[in-house]
Amino acid sequence: MSVRQQQGIAPIVLIIIICFGFFSFLLFKNYSKFNLNIWKQAPSQTSSPSGTPAATQQKLSLKELCIAEINSVPKLPFRYQSEDKATGTLRPTFKKERFEGAKNTASCYIGFMFNRVIEQAYADMGIQYYEKGLNGTKFIKPGAPEAFEKAVDNAFDASLKKAGWNRITQYGEKSKLLPVILLSKQKDGKEYFLEVTHSGYSGVATSYIITVVEK
Numbered sequence: 001m002s003v004r005q006q007q008g009i010a011p012i013v014l015i016i017i018i019c020f021g022f023f024s025f026l027l028f029k030n031y032s033k034f035n036l037n038i039w040k041q042a043p044s045q046t047s048s049p050s051g052t053p054a055a056t057q058q059k060l061s062l063k064e065l066c067i068a069e070i071n072s073v074p075k076l077p078f079r080y081q082s083e084d085k086a087t088g089t090l091r092p093t094f095k096k097e098r099f100e101g102a103k104n105t106a107s108c109y110i111g112f113m114f115n116r117v118i119e120q121a122y123a124d125m126g127i128q129y130y131e132k133g134l135n136g137t138k139f140i141k142p143g144a145p146e147a148f149e150k151a152v153d154n155a156f157d158a159s160l161k162k163a164g165w166n167r168i169t170q171y172g173e174k175s176k177l178l179p180v181i182l183l184s185k186q187k188d189g190k191e192y193f194l195e196v197t198h199s200g201y202s203g204v205a206t207s208y209i210i211t212v213v214e215k
Contacts, residue, residue: 062106062190062212063088069192070108070210074163077155078124080114080206092195092209094175095168095182099213107211114206125151149179149198152206156181156196165194190214 060068067086075083089109091099099105114121122129127148130138153171161167165183173180181196195209 062104062214063108065190066106066108066210066212069187069212070110070194070208072163073110073194073208073210074159076112076114076206077152077159078114078121079117080112080121081116082113084109084111086110089209091211092175094180094195098184098193099211102213102215104214105211107209109207109209111205111207122148125155127151152198153179153181160194160196 066088070086086108087110089107091105091107119129122144125148127144128141129144129148131141132138150171157167160181160183165185167181167183169180169182173182175195175197179198181194181198183194183196185192185194191213193211193213195211196206197209198206
C-alpha cells in the first residue's frame with residue numbers, strides 16, 4: 001500500500017472512531033435517564049423487622065376489671081369532702097346467693113366521706129339539715145334524714161340506670177342497718193354487681209362495692 005493510500009485511510013478511521021464514541025456516549029446517557037425514571041416511579045417500601053410478633057392486648061384480671069368499672073360509676077349526687085382510692089376488698093355478704101355457681105369473683109371498694117359538709121350535702125338535695133330552737137340551739141330538722149335518704153335514692157336510681165345498671169333491691173332495704181341499693185349488669189360475658197351503701201343519718205360515708213362474677 002502506498003503512502004498516499006495510507007494517508008487517505010487514516011482520516012476515515014479517525015472519523016469512524018469519533019462517531020462510535022459519540023454514539024456510545026448518547027446510548028449511555030439515554031440509558032442512565034431511563035434507569036433514573038424507573039427508580040423515581042418505583043413505589044417506596046418501608047422495611048419492618050422480620051419475625052417481630054404483633055402486639056397483643058393483655059387480658060385483665062378480675063380485680064383490674066373491677067377497679068376499672070368502679071371508677072366509671074357515677075359519683076355522688078351531693079357534695080362530699082373526700083373520696084377513697086379504689087381498692088380490693090372482701091366479697092360482700094348481702095344477698096350472697098347471687099354468687100352461687102361462680103367460678104371466680106373479685107370485689108373492690110370506694111368510700112366517700114361527707115360528715116364535715118353534711119349541711120351542704122343536704123342542701124344539694126334540696127333539704128334543710130339544721131333548724132334553730134328558740135334559744136338559738138341548732139338541731140337536726142325532723143324528717144330531714146328520711147327526706148335526704150329518699151332524695152339520694154331517687155338520684156342514684158336515675159344516674160345508675162342511665163349508666164346501664166339494673167336495680168335488684170327495692171327502696172327501704174337495708175344491709176347491716178344501712179340503706180342499700182343493689183344493681184347488676186352484664187358485660188363481656190361477666191356479671192357485675194354494684195352495692196351502694198348509704199349513711200345519711202350520721203353523714204359518715206357512702207360506699208360503692210362492685211363484685212365481678214365469672215361463671
